[in-house]
Amino acid sequence: MRHLIDITDLSVQEIDELIATAEDIIENKPKYAHVCAGKKLATLFFEPSTRTRLSFEAAMYELGGHVLGFASADSSSASKGESVTDTIRTVGCYADIIAMRHPKEGAPMAASLRSTVPIINAGDGGHNHPTQTLTDLLTIHRERGSLDNFTIGFCGDLKFGRTVHSLVSALSRNKGINFIFISPAELRIPEYIKSGVLEKNGIPYREVESMEEVMPELDILYMTRVQRERFFNEADYIRLKDTYILDPSKLRDAKPDMRILHPLPRVNEIAHSVDDDPRACYFKQVENGKHVRMALIMKLLEVKA
Amino acid sequence: MNIDGISNGIVLDHITAGRGMEIYKYLELDKLSCSVAIIMNVTSTKMGRKDIIKIDAPIELNFDAIGYVDPDITVNMIRDGKLCEKRSIRLPERIVNVIRCKNPRCITSVEPELDHVFVLADAQTGVYRCAYCDAVSKHHH
Numbered sequence: 001m002r003h004l005i006d007i008t009d010l011s012v013q014e015i016d017e018l019i020a021t022a023e024d025i026i027e028n029k030p031k032y033a034h035v036c037a038g039k040k041l042a043t044l045f046f047e048p049s050t051r052t053r054l055s056f057e058a059a060m061y062e063l064g065g066h067v068l069g070f071a072s073a074d075s076s077s078a079s080k081g082e083s084v085t086d087t088i089r090t091v092g093c094y095a096d097i098i099a100m101r102h103p104k105e106g107a108p109m110a111a112s113l114r115s116t117v118p119i120i121n122a123g124d125g126g127h128n129h130p131t132q133t134l135t136d137l138l139t140i141h142r143e144r145g146s147l148d149n150f151t152i153g154f155c156g157d158l159k160f161g162r163t164v165h166s167l168v169s170a171l172s173r174n175k176g177i178n179f180i181f182i183s184p185a186e187l188r189i190p191e192y193i194k195s196g197v198l199e200k201n202g203i204p205y206r207e208v209e210s211m212e213e214v215m216p217e218l219d220i221l222y223m224t225r226v227q228r229e230r231f232f233n234e235a236d237y238i239r240l241k242d243t244y245i246l247d248p249s250k251l252r253d254a255k256p257d258m259r260i261l262h263p264l265p266r267v268n269e270i271a272h273s274v275d276d277d278p279r280a281c282y283f284k285q286v287e288n289g290k291h292v293r294m295a296l297i298m299k300l301l302e303v304k305a
Numbered sequence: 306m307n308i309d310g311i312s313n314g315i316v317l318d319h320i321t322a323g324r325g326m327e328i329y330k331y332l333e334l335d336k337l338s339c340s341v342a343i344i345m346n347v348t349s350t351k352m353g354r355k356d357i358i359k360i361d362a363p364i365e366l367n368f369d370a371i372g373y374v375d376p377d378i379t380v381n382m383i384r385d386g387k388l389c390e391k392r393s394i395r396l397p398e399r400i401v402n403v404i405r406c407k408n409p410r411c412i413t414s415v416e417p418e419l420d421h422v423f424v425l426a427d428a429q430t431g432v433y434r435c436a437y438c439d440a441v442s443k444h445h446h
Contacts (some may be wrong), residue, residue: 102412104411106436106438107437109412126410193433196427196439
């Protein structure tokens with residue numbers, strides 16, 4: 001039995017296979033319409049989500065399976081003080097696979113220690129979000145035709161931005177990736193990513209505070225939201241939330257084939273006037289997310305088309 | 306100063322001078338019913354100064370805890386007054402319930418039944434990471 005807790009639980013080859021399956025799903029939907037018939041996915045969201053939960057549920061329905069679960073901790077026994085591991089052991093009696101989101105870092109890892117069914121980490125606090133990473137990788141692959149040899153700029157909250165942490169870890173295993181981290185000093189990428197992932201593998205990176213300064217170099221611009229829910233101090237959030245706002249004027253010096261990604265939801269860090277720019281890919285990402293989650297569910301349930 | 310030898314027990318030698326009490330605490334030697342001697346600031350040809358702990362019973366030791374607190378320690382097992390085994394300690398790859406994760410966002414901060422597990426991330430710098438949340442805990446050296 002396999003779980004997906006951290007993106008590096010999957011080898012580069014396995015990620016390539018998932019991307020290939022997702023691309024085949026996009027081209028040949030009817031072929032996959034019943035592969036999970038009779039199977040149940042439980043979506044356990046101890047923290048609210050729109051996209052990820054609905055994406056998992058839509059993915060399972062499109063594979064012919066069923067879905068059960070809850071959308072907030074208030075509507076589960078967690079509100080009565082039940083532990084994550086007890087909840088997971090219980091749900092394992094009802095479902096064949098579990099996608100869980102939890103505000104505490106490492107909760108899916110703790111769940112996997114006691115689970116009788118595969119666990120998918122659908123986001124654990126500011127730590128990891130591996131299925132968003134699969135979404136991002138599929139999007140980059142579809143837009144560029146490859147996952148090697150490009151410069152990617154991560155912009156915004158790189159400290160608590162779990163999608164950033166997972167994507168950096170994943171891309172660090174590919175060839176010729178140049179990382180640029182654009183953030184205020186308070187929201188820099190964590191030390192464990194810099195030393196434990198990049199420096200350990202001799203991968204070059206730069207940290208800057210100005211988006212404009214590096215815009216002409218970028219092949220991918222990965223924007224992130226400054227997340228209110230990650231701050232213990234509201235004043236810090238207010239001070240930092242509008243540090244970077246991408247608008248058409250900032251894109252003037254960007255490459256014509258640069259791609260703009262964002263895990264969504266956005267607040268105001270990307271102006272709506274950017275949405276019609278052909279370089280904007282964030283709504284394509286949403287759709288790609290469903291397809292790659294379909295591929296992942298199939299892999300972990302060990303079903304084939 | 307004269308401390309009697311032990312006939313059946315354990316001698317922790319080559320403890321970094323000044324850390325004897327810390328090791329005593331980590332290994333929870335205060336909970337033993339046998340005699341324990343902490344000898345501090347002893348002259349050592351190898352280290353200049355060192356601490357020694359003598360435990361007058363053949364107890365089970367948490368080698369992970371010893372390795373984490375002071376990986377240069379030598380453990381001497383004494384049986385019938387003779388040295389029967391000498392063990393060098395290294396930084397352990399994985400330590401369970403030796404240190405606690407201090408990250409308030411970590412799942413271990415709210416679920417008390419979970420083991421606190423740390424994994425050695427870098428032996429050269431002695432950096433350990435929480436197996437759940439990746440928070441860093443640095444070995445003292």
